[in-house]
Amino acid sequence: MNSNNNDAILDLIAKGRPGSFEMLIEKYGNLVWSIGKKFLYNQSDLEDAVQEVMIAIWKSADKFDPNKAAEITFISMIARRRFIDYLRKITKHKSEDSMDDENNNINLYKESLLNEETDLALVKSAIEELDADGQELLRLSVYEGYSHSEISEILHIPLGTVKTRIRRNLMKLKDTFATNKIQSKVIQFKNG
Amino acid sequence: MDRTQEKLNKLLDLLSMRSCQSLTHIEELELNHLLDEFPEYTPDYFEPITALADASMYAHDEQNLSGMPEALKNKILSNFRPEYTGSSVLQVFKKIFEAPRLAWTMTCLLAIGTSISMIEFRNYETNYRNLSVKKAVLEFSSKDLIQYNWFAQTDDFCDCSGNVIWSDDGQRGFITLAGLPMNDPSENQYQIWIVDPKMHANPVDGGVFNITSIDSPTVIPINPKLPIEKARGFAITLEQSGGVVISEQSLILTAPKERPQSTYDNSSASI
Structure with missing residues (x-):
């Protein structure tokens, strides 16, 4: 699948094309589920929230502009925002209960995502430009879903320092990614 | 550091927090107040980059990606597949009403079904479980x-x-x-x-x-x-x-x- 096909799912949804919703779930269901797992620790809450996210993506498909962001960014953004909002509505229970995940064909979807989205490679490069502390803070806040207060306790550093460092690292990440993106477009333009 | 820069840093702190966690009610009020002072910033200022960084982790490290349960996939598809439900229901009704003898029977069944649905609707509305999903379905x-x-x-x-x-x-x-x-x-x-x-x-x-x-x-x-x-x-x-x-x-x-x-x-x- 190439980049054009990748953008086509939201385009197909916006046009109400039969089968597009199944395509959305097949391609991005695992991603949405995985993002949700770090915010919600109760299977029932997670399942409800995932349903909300998939509806929200369906409803927002016509707002997607491929010139502004990659499809995966758009979907991940809706998912994260919805999960965070959902988390506010419920009491967060961190339990040791295992989730009923499916393990079939996960690699297939992972690889198709990786091959399609150049933005994923650009942001990875931008993350690698952060220093080790910056990458660790990013891992805890963005990937692991810990709050700033929890990170302060985990790393034994003042909350104010955590806020400042995360803010600076996110700004640096944002700037580096934007620069990488421009350079990538220039190269693409030069190559015709 | 001047007062304006302090406020801007505070705004960016809150925006970075908002992109990763839920804010308290007080933090939200403060954020809204600061956004009024700095209208060039939007509430989702950091959200695209955190969303992309998040997706990047799952795409680049297979150990992080989990599979959505098949039962949930099927549940979502059966609940929210509008393009199929309309056509299949219409086809069934069309076939039934093509047989004239069944038309009256079907009308009576529909009337009974509607009455039951009204009762169920009341139960549905007063059932407080999964309200967020029900709200989303209404929006959808x-x-x-x-x-x-x-x-x-x-x-x-x-x-x-x-x-x-x-x-x-x-x-x-x-x-x-x-x-x-x-x-x-x-x-x-x-x-x-x-x-x-x-x-x-x-x-x-x-x-x-x-x-x-x-x-x-x-x-x-x-x-x-x-x-x-x-x-x-x-x-x-x-x-x-x-x-x-x-x-x-x-x-x-x-x-x-x-x-x-x-x-x-x-x-x-x-x-």
């Missing part, structure tokens, strides 16, 4: 959906926020509220009012509810006691337990901010 499926934000009518409730969504066609809606004080259900309950000046001289009772927690926003279904032709506004009052038919209490919240005329013009303090 209604073409005539209206949405207003709540506005406090007195300073005592200025920290309240949230919105109301409503479908005239569906005769149902939901309110989302944060910051409303908890009530003692044995003494009083909050009551929802629907303003439909075209059809009803007085606001219509939309049901009562309780606030049992102030930690998170509450979603409440609206249960109109009379048919609504065109809802023009909504209000919330605090009433005796069980609610009243016509309120004499002060309005706590209204949506939208401006009260629709011909309903509130008799009294500015009561509905």
